[in-house]
Amino acid sequence: MSKQFQFKLVLLGESAVGKSSLVLRFVKDQFDDYRESTIGAAFLTQTVTLEDQMTVKFEIWDTAGQERYKSLAPMYYRNANCAVVVYDITQSASLEKARTWIRELQRQADPSIVIALCGNKTDLSARRQVTEEEAKKYADEEGLMWGETSAKTGEGVSDIFMAIAKKLPLTAPSRAGTSRTAPGARAGVDLNKQSASVGQNDNCNC
Amino acid sequence: MHVSLLGVSQNLSSQLEFLHLQILSIVTASQLRRIFERRTNFDLRRLLDGTETFLHSMLDRLEFDLAMATSSLHCLRLDPMVRKRVADTLVPTSKVKDILYVILIARGRVVTLIRPKKHSIHPADIHILMNTVHNPSIFNSPAAASWIPICLPKFNPNGFVNAYISFLQRDNPEEPSSAPSPSSPQSSSSASVTDSDSGTALVCISGGADFDTIRSWCDGVTQKLTNEGTLKLLSDCVRSGQAEYTVSELGIPGLRHFVYKSRAQVQVTFPTFEDPYENLTDRRRIITFYQVLHDAIHAKSGQSETLKLQYIRTEKESVMGWITQPFEMYIALSPRLPKSAVVGAANAVSRWVKKEEGRLFLKDAPVF
Ligand SMILES: Nc1nc2c(ncn2[C@@H]2O[C@H](COP(=O)(O)OP(=O)(O)OP(=O)(O)O)[C@@H](O)[C@H]2O)c(=O)[nH]1
Numbered sequence: 001m002s003k004q005f006q007f008k009l010v011l012l013g014e015s016a017v018g019k020s021s022l023v024l025r026f027v028k029d030q031f032d033d034y035r036e037s038t039i040g041a042a043f044l045t046q047t048v049t050l051e052d053q054m055t056v057k058f059e060i061w062d063t064a065g066q067e068r069y070k071s072l073a074p075m076y077y078r079n080a081n082c083a084v085v086v087y088d089i090t091q092s093a094s095l096e097k098a099r100t101w102i103r104e105l106q107r108q109a110d111p112s113i114v115i116a117l118c119g120n121k122t123d124l125s126a127r128r129q130v131t132e133e134e135a136k137k138y139a140d141e142e143g144l145m146w147g148e149t150s151a152k153t154g155e156g157v158s159d160i161f162m163a164i165a166k167k168l169p170l171t172a173p174s175r176a177g178t179s180r181t182a183p184g185a186r187a188g189v190d191l192n193k194q195s196a197s198v199g200q201n202d203n204c205n206c
Numbered sequence: 207m208h209v210s211l212l213g214v215s216q217n218l219s220s221q222l223e224f225l226h227l228q229i230l231s232i233v234t235a236s237q238l239r240r241i242f243e244r245r246t247n248f249d250l251r252r253l254l255d256g257t258e259t260f261l262h263s264m265l266d267r268l269e270f271d272l273a274m275a276t277s278s279l280h281c282l283r284l285d286p287m288v289r290k291r292v293a294d295t296l297v298p299t300s301k302v303k304d305i306l307y308v309i310l311i312a313r314g315r316v317v318t319l320i321r322p323k324k325h326s327i328h329p330a331d332i333h334i335l336m337n338t339v340h341n342p343s344i345f346n347s348p349a350a351a352s353w354i355p356i357c358l359p360k361f362n363p364n365g366f367v368n369a370y371i372s373f374l375q376r377d378n379p380e381e382p383s384s385a386p387s388p389s390s391p392q393s394s395s396s397a398s399v400t401d402s403d404s405g406t407a408l409v410c411i412s413g414g415a416d417f418d419t420i421r422s423w424c425d426g427v428t429q430k431l432t433n434e435g436t437l438k439l440l441s442d443c444v445r446s447g448q449a450e451y452t453v454s455e456l457g458i459p460g461l462r463h464f465v466y467k468s469r470a471q472v473q474v475t476f477p478t479f480e481d482p483y484e485n486l487t488d489r490r491r492i493i494t495f496y497q498v499l500h501d502a503i504h505a506k507s508g509q510s511e512t513l514k515l516q517y518i519r520t521e522k523e524s525v526m527g528w529i530t531q532p533f534e535m536y537i538a539l540s541p542r543l544p545k546s547a548v549v550g551a552a553n554a555v556s557r558w559v560k561k562e563e564g565r566l567f568l569k570d571a572p573v574f
């Protein structure tokens with residue numbers, strides 16, 4: 001009998017490091033040289049098969065890296081089983097940003113969350129600013145998984161997701177799906193407060 | 207930015223109003239106020255970084271979108287039975303909290319719109335939403351769905367709601383999705399704004415942040431629409447061209463184009479632009495005329511008295527704007543017709559719309 005596990009994965013990191021490109025490579029094995037910056041967050045799924053017939057279905061939230069969306073991130077990582085924090089190996093500032101995300105996850109996310117640090121764009125290694133040693137050392141200190149990828153060539157992409165799948169607790173059926181909505185996670189409006197703005201006569205009457 | 211030379215003041219102010227609303231949808235009024243109170247010389251561009259595409263596409267729309275020009279909703283022409291089937295599937299169960307609106311969009315038009323009893327929706331908010339849904343970042347995304355914070359300024363200018371957007375169908379698979387969005391509408395002479403509005407999208411607006419609940423509900427209804435064949439009925443209708451109509455369908459001699467707005471329903475209908483308005487220059491001219499007429503019958507150009515009927519004749523065409531209790535109408539006809547024939551044609555259009563109403567407009571959409 002094959003067993004299916006389902007996990008929620010969130011991608012975080014500065015804008016343009018290649019989060020959406022990584023997911024596109026992982027889910028569709030494609031790459032676009034031109035990609036629009038993500039608005040809000042995009043949802044995708046991908047299922048991988050491990051040895052012994054076990055399958056892991058990732059429910060992926062690819063978040064927007066633009067500063068404007070920063071405050072929304074907790075919505076996504078609060079219920080996540082794993083997080084991939086991405087930086088661009090040709091931009092050392094993007095590693096700084098990744099460290100900030102990791103600190104936030106360590107403070108605010110579920111303590112059992114599996115965190116992977118991912119250095120993307122290895123095809124541009126001629127312009128490398130972040131060495132493997134530096135990133136690996138940091139990841140080891142913080143107890144994170146670490147890997148380098150190129151969404152463009154595909155190098156390392158499935159490896160990092162497979163490694164995460166293996167690291168996740170595949171013993172009990174995952175809690176994913178029974179979402180624990182943390183208090184304070186609600187960023188919405190109170191519908192009842194809206195009544196005042198309703199009933200304007202130029203509204204659609206349908 | 208293209209601003210029509212005639213009727214500049216009114217037209218420009220409504221164009222600026224829409225750009226303002228589009229910015230609000232990204233930043234919210236209260237955020238904007240806070241920023242400018244603190245730093246009056248704040249460069250808004252920093253906050254709007256990456257949203258230029260929204261403003262560009264809004265500008266493109268402003269030039270040609272007749273639903274925006276008449277501040278009304280544009281529905282997809284559809285067999286009322288099909289529309290009802292879609293709507294019945296999309297009524298949220300009481301279990302899904304926080305749902306505000308559920309909207310199905312096809313070809314940039316509203317198929318149906320489901321709302322709570324106590325909330326109606328302002329057409330401007332629909333236009334903002336339409337522009338957002340068709341933004342290349344969302345439309346071209348390979349993702350199954352997007353979840354984005356958005357401020358619907360007429361609903362509440364000071365707060366965000368969340369929009370779950372999922373494309374059930376993208377109509378142009380042969381078009382490369384990786385192509386950068388053209389920001390210049392003038393690039394192709396046959397380009398029309400609605401060309402970029404392809405696809406069928408389910409949009410669910412939620413006042414809450416629980417995207418998992420919304421997502422599984424949307425997945426459920428999408429499956430239902432698919433399994434029960436409703437989606438196929440809808441796409442057959444779109445593909446067969448029934449969702450569009452031409453003036454020839456009305457069989458009114460000399461009639462070239464018209465715009466009819468049902469004032470009670472705040473909805474608009476118009477035929478596709480065809481000869482002699484196929485090319486952009488001629489289309490711009492007729493839309494400018496519509497705007498001039500619109501301003502005249504709404505007393506927006508500073509005149510003291512509103513005109514119920516305004517008639518203009520040039521060597522290229524006769525145009526007439528007419529406002530009555532139930533409707534507002536703008537028609538373009540051959541310049542060779544006498545004015546009496548123009549009035550007759552307007553009456554004939556009104557009769558035709560009345561007869562077709564069930565398919566042209568969204569009526570009795572379920573509320574919850
Ligand atoms: N050479 C190279 N370019 C890449 C790679 N991954 C992404 N890119 C390019 O980097 C740019 C940004 O990629 P995105 O995937 O949009 O970045 P993102 O992190 O999703 O950005 P936001 O959505 O703004 O947060 C795009 O032009 C990609 O084509 C890679 O591995 N190698």
Ligand SMILES: [Mg+2]
Nearest residue numbers: 019020037038
């Ligand atoms: Mg992205």
